[in-house]
Amino acid sequence: MSIAAVHHPGYTIDLPASHPFPMAKFRVLRNQLGQHKGPITWHQPSMATSEQLQRVHTRAYLDALTGGHLDRAAQRRSGFPWSAALIERVRLETGGTLLTARLALDQGLALNAAGGTHHAHADFASGYCLLNDLAVTAKTLLETGEVGRLLIIDLDVHQGDGTARLLADEPAAFTFSMHVARNFPARKADSDWDLPLASGLDDAAYLGTLTGVLPRLIDDCDPDLVIYDAGVDVHHADRLGHCELSNAGLYERDRRVIEAVRSRGIPLAGVIGGGYDRDLEALCQRHAQLFHAALHTQEESA
Numbered sequence: 001m002s003i004a005a006v007h008h009p010g011y012t013i014d015l016p017a018s019h020p021f022p023m024a025k026f027r028v029l030r031n032q033l034g035q036h037k038g039p040i041t042w043h044q045p046s047m048a049t050s051e052q053l054q055r056v057h058t059r060a061y062l063d064a065l066t067g068g069h070l071d072r073a074a075q076r077r078s079g080f081p082w083s084a085a086l087i088e089r090v091r092l093e094t095g096g097t098l099l100t101a102r103l104a105l106d107q108g109l110a111l112n113a114a115g116g117t118h119h120a121h122a123d124f125a126s127g128y129c130l131l132n133d134l135a136v137t138a139k140t141l142l143e144t145g146e147v148g149r150l151l152i153i154d155l156d157v158h159q160g161d162g163t164a165r166l167l168a169d170e171p172a173a174f175t176f177s178m179h180v181a182r183n184f185p186a187r188k189a190d191s192d193w194d195l196p197l198a199s200g201l202d203d204a205a206y207l208g209t210l211t212g213v214l215p216r217l218i219d220d221c222d223p224d225l226v227i228y229d230a231g232v233d234v235h236h237a238d239r240l241g242h243c244e245l246s247n248a249g250l251y252e253r254d255r256r257v258i259e260a261v262r263s264r265g266i267p268l269a270g271v272i273g274g275g276y277d278r279d280l281e282a283l284c285q286r287h288a289q290l291f292h293a294a295l296h297t298q299e300e301s302a
């Protein structure tokens with residue numbers, strides 16, 4: 001038994017060495033997982049199409065992205081200097097999350113070794129997020145009728161503000177965000193359920209809170225699919241998080257989410273989300289734990 005995972009070499013592009021975003025993490029993670037002895041079946045996505053992207057983004061914004069017409073302020077807000085490779089990268093990543101969701105619907109569980117660009121809005125980029133892969137995937141699956149109802153569990157340490165706004169008028173997509181309140185963005189959106197946390201929570205406090213809400217969240221929503229944003233910026237060594245999880249705590253978080261969803265027979269599509277440690281090997285070991293937790297859960301249920 002193996003798990004389905006999604007990666008594309010185009011997930012990593014060249015950036016100036018001084019750039020704060022750890023762009024090489026997608027390549028390093030893929031390499032780390034390639035050495036893992038657990039059985040992972042890799043799939044390569046194609047780029048999200050204009051039709052898919054237009055389900056959540058405005059045509060004017062998409063034209064500016066693809067045509068390279070973003071002004072300097074918009075580029076600064078995105079966090080990246082514009083390049084054609086960057087646009088290809090984010091379209092691949094969005095296509096990757098959609099493919100991951102479809103693999104999950106088919107096989108029960110699948111993971112994108114990227115994704116979780118939850119700060120992207122309808123007509124502007126923000127916080128390293130240009131296209132909202134979660135909202136594009138949700139809208140696409142609902143419009144095609146592949147799912148009737150879905151739940152997004154966003155445990156990245158930052159609020160999924162873009163996702164919340166893009167899906168605010170979509171009753172068939174339920175958005176849940178558990179994040180540290182003092183973090184970016186300063187102005188929060190309204191998810192269907194927000195669970196803002198105090199700064200500095202340790203493993204026990206964090207996991208206690210999560211475990212207290214997971215059953216009700218999943219049972220009340222009763223979705224056909226869960227999309228799980230497993231951002232690792234809740235780790236104590238992360239630069240941006242104000243949260244104090246250990247590696248073991250992170251693993252336990254992922255395991256509990258996967259177990260809670262899969263034990264109810266609901267398909268789960270996971271994305272890796274944020275993580276900003278400059279130590280790429282350590283960072284990718286944290287992201288890799290999502291895959292290890294998935295493999296472990298699947299072995300146990302086999």
Ligand SMILES: [Zn+2]
Pocket residue numbers: 156157158231233273274275
């Ligand atoms: Zn984050």
